[in-house]
Amino acid sequence: MNYSYVIIDDNQESVIETKAMADSFSELSFVGSANNYEEGLNLILENKPQLVFLEIDPKNKKSNLSLALINELYRYLNVIPQIIVTTSKKDLAFEAIQYQVSDYFIKPVTRFDMVKSLLKIGKSNIIDQTEPLKITSKETDPEPEEIIVPSVVRTETLGIQQEPLILCVKSYGDYRYIDTRDIAYFQADNNSTDIHLINGEMVTAFKTLKLFEGVLPYPFVRIHNSYIVNSNCISRIHTGNALCYIKNTAIKLPFSKSYKANIDLIISEISNGNYLEI
Incomplete structure (x- = not known):
């Protein structure tokens, strides 16, 4: 069973790196990417992906990327995709946890990060599925007031x-x-x-x-x-x-x-x- 995902990040190099890592798992199917808040929101609403990789501390502040995007999704969707934060700082980790994001990755995203996150999602039955999530790599050599x-x-x-x-x-x-x-x-x-x-x-x-x-x-x-x-x-x-x-x-x-x-x-x-x- 495949799980669709999108990447919302103002840094195109990070988008490419995250996509390359995600694409090494046959269960994950790429839908698209966006570089700012408005485009990201539209991308999610139009495609309703199951996973969203989201930057919340962008270099380009005009992109308006932040955790506020999660709250906006609740205005329009009955089923909210699982949000995986991808950022370069740990500063916003506590705030992100309060939004109950699925995971918080420090860039660059590692294979071990992805394995743990997918296992956790499968174990929690967060994504609607009829059988346990199995992680299959496209690579032949897995990494150990x-x-x-x-x-x-x-x-x-x-x-x-x-x-x-x-x-x-x-x-x-x-x-x-x-x-x-x-x-x-x-x-x-x-x-x-x-x-x-x-x-x-x-x-x-x-x-x-x-x-x-x-x-x-x-x-x-x-x-x-x-x-x-x-x-x-x-x-x-x-x-x-x-x-x-x-x-x-x-x-x-x-x-x-x-x-x-x-x-x-x-x-x-x-x-x-x-x-x-x-």
């Missing part, structure tokens, strides 16, 4: 049972752990953010709302300059009055025209579930 935010989107992705996403607000040795399922919405307060829980409690984090927007996945959606809402906590959306209603409360959050596309996304996602419209 801080906020911590794990960013994952849907627990049902690829049928994997994932742990609840935990947000840790850390301040002077005090670790406050918050199950993100218990968060109703985030509200900006100058350079800090108030985290409003479903039970009515509020926790203040001395980070901007923009930081949360950049790292939190769906169902958390920015709807206003001052608000990010947990879509699972919305009971009503009134487009005429530009208001979102929070379940089991009297709270109404405004949304602005500049974030209307995000409101449309929420409406679309809700209607894609177990849904009946009358």
